[in-house]
Amino acid sequence: ETGVTQSPTHLIKTRGQQVTLRCSSQSGHNTVSWYQQALGQGPQFIFQYYREEENGRGNFPPRFSGLQFPNYSSELNVNALELDDSALYLCASSSGPSSYNEQFFGPGTRLTVL
Amino acid sequence: EDKVVQSPLSLVVHEGDTVTLNCSYEVTNFRSLLWYKQEKKAPTFLFMLTSSGIEKKSGRLSSILDKKELFSILNITATQTGDSAVYLCAVEGDNYGQNFVFGPGTRLSVLP
Numbered sequence: 640e641t642g643v644t645q646s647p648t649h650l651i652k653t654r655g656q657q658v659t660l661r662c663s664s665q666s667g668h669n670t671v672s673w674y675q676q677a678l679g680q681g682p683q684f685i686f687q688y689y690r691e692e693e694n695g696r697g698n699f700p701p702r703f704s705g706l707q708f709p710n711y712s713s714e715l716n717v718n719a720l721e722l723d724d725s726a727l728y729l730c731a732s733s734s735g736p737s738s739y740n741e742q743f744f745g746p747g748t749r750l751t752v753l
Numbered sequence: 754e755d756k757v758v759q760s761p762l763s764l765v766v767h768e769g770d771t772v773t774l775n776c777s778y779e780v781t782n783f784r785s786l787l788w789y790k791q792e793k794k795a796p797t798f799l800f801m802l803t804s805s806g807i808e809k810k811s812g813r814l815s816s817i818l819d820k821k822e823l824f825s826i827l828n829i830t831a832t833q834t835g836d837s838a839v840y841l842c843a844v845e846g847d848n849y850g851q852n853f854v855f856g857p858g859t860r861l862s863v864l865p
Contacts, residue, residue, distance in 0.1 A: 641795060674855075681757070681841050681855030682796070695852050727794065738785045738845045738853070744795040 641665070643732050643745035651751045657718045660748045664711040664732030670694070671713045672742065673705060676727040688713060689736045717750075725752045755780040755846050757856035765862045770832050774859045776842030777824040786825050787853065788816055789841040796841055799827070832863045 642665040652658050664671050670689045674682035684697035688707035702718040711732070717724055727749050731742035756779045766772055778786065785803045789796035800809045802818035802825060809816050813832075818825045829836055839860050843853040 641797075643795075679857070681759075681843070681857050682853075683855065684852050687852070697852060729795070738787070738801065741798050741801075744797070747794040 662730035668732035759856035780846035
């Protein structure tokens, strides 16, 4: 158990819908990163939030957006869902944005887009 | 574009065997290389390597980095069924924030 929780565990949506995924970081962790992991592939970096500001973004379109709140929780929002958005979405919290701060991953949210 | 390649993609061994997992990378301004173990969903951290030639060890697991040849290996000795998992290699390059580029993983199955 890493102390990082995500909700919901599973989610089914249809193409064109919008979805919000939630992550609760470890207490005291001011940094959260979100990853998309398609079946059989490694996680792909979506973006990172540090002290409630976006601190880096991977190669994902603007319909992927996020928020980080002062209580260490965060959200990943995806608009206009596409079939290829079906994946496991992982969040990882850390005590700082440097790679020297170990990331603790949550169990993920499995999103299926029909 | 930053890239991480892992080999083999899949490996089946018997308990007691020793395995070597490979990770090679191309990244702008390398900062660090990390190994993770992913059993069901959440990857768990194994090692972080930043310096060439220095072996990191934890029990039966060890890892080393070669920054000149741009690769790392993860060794597991005396494998156990509990070692069955996907082993992910990730590299951090020059982008700000923890922009780790992950490889596809090696799926290790250890049979009794």
